[in-house]
Amino acid sequence: MVQFTPVAGPHTHGGTSTTHLMFLVIAALVPATVFGLYLFGINAVIVLLACVSSAVLFEYIGLKLLGKSTHSALDGSAILTGWLLALSLPPSTPWWIAVSGVFFAIVIGKTVFGGLGQNPFNPAMLGRVMLLICFPVELTDWRLPNPPQQGADGLLLGEQWLSTNAIDGVSAATPLSQLTGALPSLSELTTGHHAGSLGETSALLILLGGLFLIWRGIIHWRIPATLLLSIAIPAAISHAIAPESFGSASAHVLSGGAMLAAFFIATDMVTSPTSPKGQILFGIGCGVLIWLIRTFGSYPEGVAFAVLIMNATTPVIDHYLKPAVFGQPNRFSL
Amino acid sequence: MLGLRKKPFSGGIHPRGHKELTENTAIVSSEEPRRVCLSLQQRNGVVLRSHVNVGDTIVKGQLVASGPNDMCVPLHAPINGVVEAIQPHVSAHPSGLKTNTLMIKGNGDPTWGIPHVPCDTSKLTPEEIIQRVLDAGIVGLGGAGFPSGLKLRFARQKGVKTLLLNGGECEPYLTCDDRLMREKAAEIAEGAALMVRAIGCEQAIIAIEDNKPDSISTMQSAVADRPNLSVQIVPSLYPMGSERHLIKAVTGHTVPPGQLSTEIGILVHNVATAQAVFEAVRYQRPLIRRVMTISGGALEQPTNLIVAMGTLVSDLIARCGGLKMEAARLVAGGPMMGQVLPSPFVPIDKSIGGILALSADEIRAEQSHDCVRCGRCVNACPMGLMPFQMAAHSRVSDLDGARHFGLDNCLLCGACSYVCPSRIPLVQYFQHARSSLNASRTMERKSAHARQLTEARQARLMREAEAKKAAKAARSKTRKRPARTPRKKADSTDSTPTSN
Ligand code: SF4
Ligand code: SF4
Numbered sequence: 001m002v003q004f005t006p007v008a009g010p011h012t013h014g015g016t017s018t019t020h021l022m023f024l025v026i027a028a029l030v031p032a033t034v035f036g037l038y039l040f041g042i043n044a045v046i047v048l049l050a051c052v053s054s055a056v057l058f059e060y061i062g063l064k065l066l067g068k069s070t071h072s073a074l075d076g077s078a079i080l081t082g083w084l085l086a087l088s089l090p091p092s093t094p095w096w097i098a099v100s101g102v103f104f105a106i107v108i109g110k111t112v113f114g115g116l117g118q119n120p121f122n123p124a125m126l127g128r129v130m131l132l133i134c135f136p137v138e139l140t141d142w143r144l145p146n147p148p149q150q151g152a153d154g155l156l157l158g159e160q161w162l163s164t165n166a167i168d169g170v171s172a173a174t175p176l177s178q179l180t181g182a183l184p185s186l187s188e189l190t191t192g193h194h195a196g197s198l199g200e201t202s203a204l205l206i207l208l209g210g211l212f213l214i215w216r217g218i219i220h221w222r223i224p225a226t227l228l229l230s231i232a233i234p235a236a237i238s239h240a241i242a243p244e245s246f247g248s249a250s251a252h253v254l255s256g257g258a259m260l261a262a263f264f265i266a267t268d269m270v271t272s273p274t275s276p277k278g279q280i281l282f283g284i285g286c287g288v289l290i291w292l293i294r295t296f297g298s299y300p301e302g303v304a305f306a307v308l309i310m311n312a313t314t315p316v317i318d319h320y321l322k323p324a325v326f327g328q329p330n331r332f333s334l
Numbered sequence: 335m336l337g338l339r340k341k342p343f344s345g346g347i348h349p350r351g352h353k354e355l356t357e358n359t360a361i362v363s364s365e366e367p368r369r370v371c372l373s374l375q376q377r378n379g380v381v382l383r384s385h386v387n388v389g390d391t392i393v394k395g396q397l398v399a400s401g402p403n404d405m406c407v408p409l410h411a412p413i414n415g416v417v418e419a420i421q422p423h424v425s426a427h428p429s430g431l432k433t434n435t436l437m438i439k440g441n442g443d444p445t446w447g448i449p450h451v452p453c454d455t456s457k458l459t460p461e462e463i464i465q466r467v468l469d470a471g472i473v474g475l476g477g478a479g480f481p482s483g484l485k486l487r488f489a490r491q492k493g494v495k496t497l498l499l500n501g502g503e504c505e506p507y508l509t510c511d512d513r514l515m516r517e518k519a520a521e522i523a524e525g526a527a528l529m530v531r532a533i534g535c536e537q538a539i540i541a542i543e544d545n546k547p548d549s550i551s552t553m554q555s556a557v558a559d560r561p562n563l564s565v566q567i568v569p570s571l572y573p574m575g576s577e578r579h580l581i582k583a584v585t586g587h588t589v590p591p592g593q594l595s596t597e598i599g600i601l602v603h604n605v606a607t608a609q610a611v612f613e614a615v616r617y618q619r620p621l622i623r624r625v626m627t628i629s630g631g632a633l634e635q636p637t638n639l640i641v642a643m644g645t646l647v648s649d650l651i652a653r654c655g656g657l658k659m660e661a662a663r664l665v666a667g668g669p670m671m672g673q674v675l676p677s678p679f680v681p682i683d684k685s686i687g688g689i690l691a692l693s694a695d696e697i698r699a700e701q702s703h704d705c706v707r708c709g710r711c712v713n714a715c716p717m718g719l720m721p722f723q724m725a726a727h728s729r730v731s732d733l734d735g736a737r738h739f740g741l742d743n744c745l746l747c748g749a750c751s752y753v754c755p756s757r758i759p760l761v762q763y764f765q766h767a768r769s770s771l772n773a774s775r776t777m778e779r780k781s782a783h784a785r786q787l788t789e790a791r792q793a794r795l796m797r798e799a800e801a802k803k804a805a806k807a808a809r810s811k812t813r814k815r816p817a818r819t820p821r822k823k824a825d826s827t828d829s830t831p832t833s834n
Contacts, residue, residue, distance in 0.1 A: 008762035010748035011690070012349065012506065012669040013698040018706055018755045072703070117704040117756075220713070274709030274720065323718040325743050326343060327578060327588040 018116075021269075022076025024218050026083060028209035029264065033087065035205055036198045039145035040091035044198050048086040050095040054102045055082025062111030077116050081105055084124035084264060087199025088257060088304070089131070090141050097135050101127035121311045122271045125304040132304070142196065196256065203254040210263025222279040223272060223286075224262040228253050230287025238295070252291065257303035261286065265303065271311045278314075278321040285310045342583035345716040346571040347749045349506050349670065351545070352696075355629050355636040357509040361517055363640040364653050366413050366444050370644030371681040373425045374399055375433035377479045380406045384436060390417045393447020395620055398436060407471040407481045407684075410620035412642035413440040414447060426666055426683055430676030438644070450617035455528060460490060463532040463615050470614030471684075472621045475606035479685035482607050488596065489533045495599040497529055497538040498584060499608055501549060502574040505668025508688045510625040511605050513638045515542070515549040519556035522605050525612035526563055533601060537562045540605065541584050543570040572670065573716055573747040577602045591743050606687075621684060628654045630691035632661035641682055647689055648678040661691040662699070669696070670748045702757040711750035711760060717743050721750035725760045728767035733774070736767050744768075 037044050059078035063070045082102050089098055105127030113119040132139045200206070213219045231252050238246035252258060257265070266272060266286045273282050286306050293302025374382045382399040386392055392411045399409040415438045423435035458466075468483030489497075499522070503511040515522060526538040540557065542550050544567050557563035568574055568583040578589050581600055589595050595602055606625065613619045622643055629636035634655030641650060647664065651657065665672040666686045675689075682689075711721035719740030727735030744764050751760045 007663070007674050008748075008751075008759060008765050009665075009672055009746075010349075010670040010752050010761070011663055011665050011672060011674070011692055011697055012752070013700075013757065014347070014349065014752050015698060016710075016753065016755045017700070017757070018703060018708075021708070021755050075703075077706075115704060117706040269708035270706050272709075274707060274712040274722070279709075318720070318723070322720055322739065323344070323712060323715075325591055325719065325740060326345075326582075326717045327590050328718075 018077070019075045021218055022080050024216060025213060025264065026076065026080055028212045028218075029083060029087070029199070030209075032199050032202055032205035032209060032260075033083070035202050036087065036091070039201060040198060043093075044091040046095050047089055047091065047093050047098045047198065048083070050098050051082035051086035051089075051102050052079050053082075054099045055079060055085075055106055058103055058106035059110075062107055062115065065111060066115050068115060072116070075116075078106060081110070081123045081127075084260075085127050087260060088124065088128050088197050088265075090139060091198045092141050093138055097131060097138055100134075101131040103127075104130040117270055119270060120315065122265060122268050122307055125265060125307045125311075128304045129308060132299070145201065200257045200260045203259045206259040206263060210259070213263065213267075219263070219267040219269075220276075220279065222276060223267045223283040226280050226283030227262040227266055227287040227290075228258065230284045231258055231291045232287075234288065234291045246295065252294065256294070256301050258290065261290065261303040261307060266307055266310070271314055273314050273317040273321065275318065275321050275323045277323070278317040281317055281321060282310055282314065285313065341571065342569065342586075343571075343579050343716055344718065345714055345749065346573065346579075347714050347752055348570070349572050349752055352507045352629070352631075353509050353512070353545075355507065355509075356627055356638050357512055359637065361510075361513050361625055361638045361640060364642075364645075364650075366440050366442050367642050367645045367649055368440050368442075369418075369646070370412050370438050370440065370642055371423050371646065372398065372409055372412075372436040372438065372644045373423070373433045373681065373683065374409070374420075374435060375425065376401070376406055377683070377685060378405070381434070382406060382409055384420060386417050386436070388417050388419055391415075392417060392438065394444075395446050395448050395450070395622065397620075404468055404481060404484055407473055408469065408620075409436075410471060410622050411438060411447075412622035412644055413438060414443045414445070415440040424677045424680055426673070426675065426680045426686060428673045428676060435681070436644075446619075450619045452616050453618070455524075455615055458531075458615065460532045460534055463528055464490070466615045466618060467532070467611055470610070470618070470620045472607060472610045472614055473684045475604050475610060475624055475684065475687065482603065482611065485601065485603070486529060486532045489535070489601040492596040493599070494533050494535050494596055494601045495537075496585070496601070497526065497533060497535055498580060498600055498602045499526055499538060499540040499605050500575060500577075500580055500602055501540055501542040501546070501553070501605040502568065502580055503546075504543065504570065504572045504574040505670055505672075505688075507629045507690055508627045508668050509629075510627045510638050510687060512546050512549050514606055514609060514625050515546070516552050518609050519549075519552040521612045522553070522608045523556040523560060523563055524616070525608035525610070526557075527560060528611055528615050529603065529608060530562055535601075537564065539563075539584055540565045541568050541580055542566070543568055543574055545570040572749060573745065576716065576745055576747065579716055624684065624687075626650075626682070626686065627688040628690075629688065630661065630665075631693040631696045632657050632659050632691040634658045643684060644681045646678070647675060647680050647682065650682070650689055651678065651691060657691055659693055662694040662697050663690075663692050665690040665692060670752065671746065700757045702759060705756055705758055708755060710753045710755065714749040714753045716747065716749060717745060719744060721760050721764075722758075724767070725758060725763040728763040731767075731770065733767055733771050736764075737771075741767055741771070 055078040056073050060070055060073040063073055085101055085105055105123040109121060109123030109126040110119045210224055214221050232249040235247060235252040236249040239248045273279050289306035289309055290302045293299060293305055374384060380401055382401045384399045386398050392398060392415060394411055394414045396411045397408055398411050417436060418439045419437040420434060422432040424430050425433045464483050464486050467486060472482040473479045474482055501511055501515055530538050540553055542553060542565060550565060550567055554565045557565060566584050574580055574583060577595055580602060581595055582588050587598050589598060610621050623640050625638055626641045627638050628650050637654050664675040664678060666675050667673060667688055669690060705722050707722060715721055723739040724736045724741050741764060746761055746764055748761050754760060
């Protein structure tokens with residue numbers, strides 16, 4: 001059928017879709033995730049599967065309640081939320097705690113606000129914070145990685161690796177909780193052989209995934225770069241002044257969720273500003289807050305709080321920090 | 335620095351070109367059409383007065399209609415034939431508006447009715463050149479449709495320094511300017527030189543996107559022996575064809591929002607216009623045909639054609655071998671900013687640069703979703719606006735909000751819609767908001783006018799009342815005065831007579 005009714009241009013399209021973008025982000029997360037599963041074992045797999053599948057289920061219910069097309073449940077955004085939440089949890093988290101976090105993330109964090117695009121806060125971080133408040137013990141139960149060893153007769157799977165029970169196993173300190181004490185070496189931090197949450201252990205793999213996203217134009221370098229710099233700079237200065245009470249820049253940047261936050265969480269398209277200036281401000285805000293909370297706050301990790309606080313400023317940033325209109329001499333339009 | 339040179343302005347996109355469909359075959363001159371339809375209503379709404387009647391025999395190049403002033407370019411007969419009818423016919427207006435149209439039946443004879451001998455252009459004064467351009471009925475062939483002669487005259491008055499010829503052709507599919515530069519480079523150069531003389535400016539720069547190497551080399555050799563003409567290569571980036579962006583890319587200057595390029599001493603014309611100017615000045619030939627790209631995935635044989643004005647789109651499609659599959663949309667112009675044709679029986683007018691028969695695969699129409707605030711539209715916008723905010727405000731008819739985020743500066747270029755992953759028809763919202771803004775401005779003007787009238791009336795009434803009062807006062811004064819004066823007078827007269 002030839003269409004003769006007036007439709008505005010363009011009469012063509014670049015071909016990207018939200019689903020396409022979301023799945024590219026998920027693809028970028030796969031290496032770090034697989035590595036995390038390899039390090040932490042069966043319970044990590046269970047946590048990931050529980051998060052992703054319950055995210056889709058809750059999203060489906062949410063869309064039903066909103067009266068929207070339920071096809072969008074599989075558009076990748078819910079899967080990504082569940083996935084990111086799983087990556088930010090300790091690998092030993094019981095599956096039902098993970099699922100309740102997902103419920104909070106999707107239903108309270110997204111559906112209540114009107115669905116994808118309307119939510120002011122990063123849903124995964126909202127779920128993470130809720131869990132941290134409700135289940136502080138489980139959420140700070142960090143384990144040392146226990147990857148399969150090459151034994152005499154094939155792979156040797158550790159007891160902890162196989163365990164689905166959260167109780168047994170040895171707790172360990174994360175690099176962040178001992179930022180000033182005996183740190184894992186730099187190579188340990190980069191490669192991920194240290195205690196930590198499921199996906200934030202290997203800074204290197206996260207970085208690779210992030211660079212892939214920048215290369216494909218899915219995210220822009222502004223937020224990750226400014227965020228990491230704003231953690232590194234105060235850390236470096238304070239470490240130079242008082243090394244015994246402040247962690248070094250590399251320890252801050254490479255440990256905990258900093259990398260994951262920089263490339264995958266703060267860059268969440270819905271909840272971060274859209275203008276270049278706004279993104280830079282947002283990145284700086286996140287970075288500085290992460291460093292402040294880690295250094296002076298009562299929680300060892302500040303990523304989730306920092307991102308949520310900055311999310312709250314996004315609408316204001318977007319309203320005032322507009323890009324410069326082409327040809328306009330004054331650059332600031334406050 | 336390299337990055338800067340690669341991207342002369344922020345934003346912009348690289349849409350898929352599809353230029354390969356037509357860029358490697360020469361321009362074909364189609365045979366004389368059997369019938370043409372010339373709308374008497376111009377794009378700006380002015381209705382021309384026809385100089386011919388039904389039944390008249392007319393010859394190719396004859397003046398058939400003209401308007402009240404220079405804002406309306408005259409219309410010439412594109413073929414030899416007979417005026418069959420003057421009746422309403424569908425026009426290229428997107429709503430399929432019917433306008434009064436001259437229907438001319440052709441006799442197939444391709445000769446010009448009036449001989450057009452070449453003249454010595456070096457003897458012409460600038461005003462004579464401009465007059466010939468006006469008489470030939472030339473409008474901007476890049477799509478704006480503004481009378482070219484007026485633009486030249488205006489530029490002369492403003493003391494423009496540089497003429498910029500736009501050979502960017504950044505719209506996908508279209509290759510007619512590219513082919514024209516390759517095949518008629520000398521004529522374009524001559525036209526440019528004539529325009530430089532008409533404006534009295536220093537130089538003309540022909541800007542060509544770097545994806546047209548053949549055009550660049552041909553034009554470069556065509557201007558080699560003309561010191562005031564030059565060719566400049568600009569990166570291919572949509573919308574390079576936008577006047578402001580081309581100026582930025584070529585000269586590095588920006589035109590402040592709300593101002594015309596002539597303010598900074600630059601006038602922009604299309605390369606095809608330069609070629610038409612050449613014909614108009616050298617041969618005094620009116621603009622009755624133009625090169626057009628007929629393309630699209632649904633078309634059997636995409637071609638660049640020389641098309642007589644008033645030819646029906648359906649004839650052009652037939653000329654290009656017809657459709658090979660169902661076309662989902664017929665578009666006049668390029669796919670980014672072109673308009674949907676309301677019917678295949680629309681006649682071509684001077685500002686249509688291409689006809690596209692697009693298949694469903696090319697259009698990629700899809701259900702739109704909610705905005706995910708991904709900011710891709712912000713990154714793509716060449717004007718530095720926030721399209722998603724403008725759309726959100728436009729959707730709820732918050733026009734002030736939409737203007738806060740840049741509605742007034744929007745080019746309607748469609749870069750934002752092209753990249754939006756949620757398929758939001760952003761441009762549709764902007765067009766809608768613009769037209770309601772225009773409507774409310776008209777209303778405001780009207781009510782301001784009405785208010786003025788009322789105020790004027792009140793003022794008049796007041797004045798009249800004052801005047802009446804004053805008159806009354808004066809009358810009463812005069813009455814009083816007569817009452818007094820006569821008394822006084824009477825006194826005096828009385829006294830006098832009495833004294834007398
Ligand atoms: S590109 Fe589309 S989805 Fe993304 S912010 Fe712009 S309008 Fe919203
Ligand atoms: S249509 Fe308007 S808002 Fe969209 S990219 Fe073009 S100028 Fe920017």
